[in-house]
Structure formats: C-alpha cells, structure tokens
Amino acid sequence: MKAWMFNGVGSPIELVDVPDPIPGPGEVVVDLKAAGLCHTDVGITDGTMAEILGFTPIILGHEAAGIVSAVGDGVETVSIGDRVAVSAMGDGTSGVLGQKNIGVGRHGAYAEKTLAPASEIIPLPATVPFEQAAAATDAGMTSYHAVFVRGGLKPGTRVGIIGLGGLGMTAARLAVLGGGEVYAAEINTQVHAAGIERGVKQVVDDVKDLAQFELDLIVDFAGFGTTTAGAIEVVNSGGRVVQVGLGRAEATINTHLLTMKEVELRGSIGGTPADTVEVLKFISSGDLAISTQSIGFTEISSGLEQLARGEVGGKRLVALLD
Numbered sequence: 001m002k003a004w005m006f007n008g009v010g011s012p013i014e015l016v017d018v019p020d021p022i023p024g025p026g027e028v029v030v031d032l033k034a035a036g037l038c039h040t041d042v043g044i045t046d047g048t049m050a051e052i053l054g055f056t057p058i059i060l061g062h063e064a065a066g067i068v069s070a071v072g073d074g075v076e077t078v079s080i081g082d083r084v085a086v087s088a089m090g091d092g093t094s095g096v097l098g099q100k101n102i103g104v105g106r107h108g109a110y111a112e113k114t115l116a117p118a119s120e121i122i123p124l125p126a127t128v129p130f131e132q133a134a135a136a137t138d139a140g141m142t143s144y145h146a147v148f149v150r151g152g153l154k155p156g157t158r159v160g161i162i163g164l165g166g167l168g169m170t171a172a173r174l175a176v177l178g179g180g181e182v183y184a185a186e187i188n189t190q191v192h193a194a195g196i197e198r199g200v201k202q203v204v205d206d207v208k209d210l211a212q213f214e215l216d217l218i219v220d221f222a223g224f225g226t227t228t229a230g231a232i233e234v235v236n237s238g239g240r241v242v243q244v245g246l247g248r249a250e251a252t253i254n255t256h257l258l259t260m261k262e263v264e265l266r267g268s269i270g271g272t273p274a275d276t277v278e279v280l281k282f283i284s285s286g287d288l289a290i291s292t293q294s295i296g297f298t299e300i301s302s303g304l305e306q307l308a309r310g311e312v313g314g315k316r317l318v319a320l321l322d
Contacts, residue, residue, distance in 0.1 A: 003111035004300050007057045009047035013110070013301050018059075021107075021115035023072035028118050030084060034130035035109035036063025036292075037300065037317040038138055042308045054105035061109030061300075062088040062102045063318075064116075065124065065133035075118045083124040085276065086116045088137040092272035109134075110300050112321060122276055125284035132283050135290040135316045140279035142244070143171035145271030148178060148278075151217050151242045155179030160215040161200070162207055162231060163222035163245060164191045165314045170290050171219060173198040174279070177287050183213045185227075191314060210234045219268075220244060225251035228265075237261040244268050292316045 001020050004013045023029050041060045043049030064086040068078055078084065086109070090101045102108045102116065124133050147153050157180045161172045164186040175182045176199030184195050184203045192203040204210060207230030210218065216239045218231040223245025231241045232253055241263060258265065282288035293315040295303050303317045 001112040002297070003059045003107070004061070005057045006045060006060050009045070009050050013045065013060065013304070015298070015301070018111070021113055023070050023075075023115060025073040026075060026118055027072040027115055028068050028075060028078050028121060029070040030064065030066040030086060030114050030116060030121075031069045032064055032066040032109060032112060032114055032321050034065045034134040034321065035061050035297075035300070035319045036134040036138060037061075037303050037307060037319065038063060039307055041103070042304055045304060046308065052104055058103075059107040059109075059111050060103050061111070062104065063134045063138045064102060064109035064114055065130040065137070066114075066321075068121070069113070071118070078118050078121050083126070083130075085122040085124055085133045085137050085280070086114065087120040087122055087273040087276060088141065089270050089272055091117070091119045092274065110319075112297075120273070122273055122280070125280060127284045127286075128280055131292055131294060131318045131320060132290055133280065134318050135292050136279045136283060137276050139166055139170055139316050140283075140288075140290055141271035141276045142269070143167050144174055144275045144279050146219050146221075146242050146244045146268040147171050147175050147180075149271070149275065150266050150268035151219055151240060153178050153180050153217060156181065157217055158213060158215045159183070160185065160210045160213065160218040160231070160235075162218065162220040162227050164188070164195050164203070165221060166291060166316050167244065168221035169194065169198065169314055170288075171221065172200050173288055174282065176200070177282055183210060183215065185210050194314075207231060208234055215239065217242070223247040229253045232258055232261075232263050232265065235261075235263055237263075240264045240266065242266050242268050290316055292318045294318055294320050297321045
C-alpha cells in the first residue's frame with residue numbers, strides 16, 4: 001500500500017510503498033476513506049513536538065475514518081464492511097501523549113490502510129460522511145471535551161468562546177446545541193458572521209468586551225497569554241476558565257483576581273472516545289457540520305505545508321481516499 005512516512009526532523013514526509021497491515025488477535029484493518037490533517041503533525045515534522053513520537057520512521061496521521069476490511073481472531077464487536085472511525089486518543093486511558101495512540105505510538109492515517117485495536121474502533125452512523133467522521137475524531141472531540149467535560153456546560157450556562165478558528169467555531173456550535181447562551185471574542189471580524197450563523201448571540205473583537213455578558217464559563221481556544229489573563233478578568237466570580245489554545249507557552253495572569261473572585265482555571269487537551277461518539281451524534285442529526293476542506297491523498301505533504309504557513313483558516317483539511 002501507499003503511505004506517507006516521516007523519517008525524522010529535517011526531512012519532509014515521503015510517499016512510499018509499505019506492506020499491507022495484517023491484523024493480529026483483537027485487531028482490525030481499516031481501509032481509509034478520510035484522514036484529517038492536524039497542527040500536531042506540523043509540530044512533529046518541524047521538531048517542536050517530535051518528542052511525543054514512540055518511534056521513527058512512522059506513518060503520521062491520527063484522524064481516521066474508513067471501512068473495516070479485515071479482522072483478527074477474537075474480534076466480535078466489529079465486522080468486515082463496517083463504516084468506522086478510529087479513536088485519536090486510543091482507548092481513552094493513555095492521554096494525548098499516549099505512546100499507543102494512532103499516528104504517535106503506532107503507524108497512522110496517512111496511508112491507504114491502518115491497523116487498530118478493536119477497542120479503539122468507533123462505529124459510524126450511516127448519515128455521517130467519512131470526511132466529517134475524520135474531523136470528529138480530533139477537532140470535534142477536543143471541542144466537545146473542553147466545553148462539556150472540562151467546562152461543565154449545562155443548559156442555560158452563559159459561555160464565552162475565545163477564538164473562532166476551526167476548534168473555536170466547532171465549540172461554539174456545540175455549546176449552542178448543549179443549550180448554552182453563547183458569546184464569542186474574535187479579532188478577525190471576517191468570521192463574526194459565521195459565528196452568528198452557528199447560533200452565537202454576539203461576537204466582539206476583544207476578550208475584555210465579553211465582560212458585559214456576565215459569563216459563568218469562558219473557553220479560550222487562542223491561548224495567547226493576554227487572552228488567558230483577560231478571561232480571568234471578565235468571567236463572573238466563581239466562574240470557570242478552560243484553557244485549550246497554545247498560542248503562547250506562558251502567560252502573566254492576575255493571581256489576585258483569580259483568588260479574590262474564586263475563579264477556576266482548567267487546562268483541556270484532547271478527549272476520549274466517548275466524546276467522539278457524542279460529536280458523531282450531533283453530526284448524524286444534521287445539527288453540526290465541522291468546517292472542512294478536502295484534498296487528495298497525494299496532497300497530504302503539501303497540505304501540511306499549507307497548515308504550517310497558516311493558509312487554511314478555520315477549516316479542517318481532510319484528505320479523501322478512493
């Protein structure tokens with residue numbers, strides 16, 4: 001089969017021929033129909049996140065959807081011909097840096113086929129396209145986990161979303177679907193209308209302008225330090241700030257405000273297979289569509305270069321395979 005191989009920092013991924021995977025006991029082979037491209041893979045190839053890899057050379061890619069083509073001994077939960085996604089977070093116990101995860105600790109989705117434990121296979125509703133399914137395994141899962149699991153959003157929660165890029169826009173829509181009263185801060189005014197279309201009540205330019213909405217929860221998908229500090233400043237007393245974005249590695253925050261207002265500051269990264277299942281339900285119902293841009297399998301290398309240059313905007317790049 002054809003696969004994009006990463007040999008190490010300093011060299012681009014290379015399209016190569018490798019043997020087809022053969023399932024062992026408890027494993028399945030998935031013929032891939034869609035593979036999402038992620039900034040994490042940009043970080044791996046440029047060296048800033050290469051330490052998370054279990055080995056090299058490795059086939060990258062952790063957003064996978066396709067059709068089961070082979071099953072190993074003992075597999076009873078999955079059958080040949082099933083439409084499935086592969087969990088980007090393993091079985092949910094190893095964390096985002098887990099050395100067993102697809103595209104990190106074993107060969108990933110930038111290939112015509114991938115091998116996965118049956119325990120990491122997520123059935124797809126018939127109404128969910130492969131392109132949306134691949135995006136759901138990471139962008140959807142991460143957004144859902146931040147808003148509902150770490151943020152604790154419930155119907156009626158007044159929530160602010162900082163940053164209406166790919167993750168932020170998905171999170172805003174999920175928060176609306178969860179019954180939240182949703183506001184957003186986004187410096188790029190060109191995407192304000194898209195936020196309103198997804199149910200956001202009002203979009204402001206600056207984080208501090210969110211103060212007028214008396215928010216109980218703020219989820220920061222930008223993470224530029226000033227956004228973190230601003231969120232702590234404007235969230236209600238007793239409120240919660242969830243940090244997802246990693247625009248800067250460090251932030252200066254007002255610990256006096258954090259303490260006196262009893263604000264809870266939480267980090268959020270990745271999610272679990274259960275989060276992905278919930279996102280797929282929203283997609284299946286027609287209430288959620290993750291913004292994607294499709295490319296061909298042979299364009300994966302150039303697609304990662306586009307991501308690195310910041311040319312994709314708020315869309316999720318997804319490679320489609322025949």
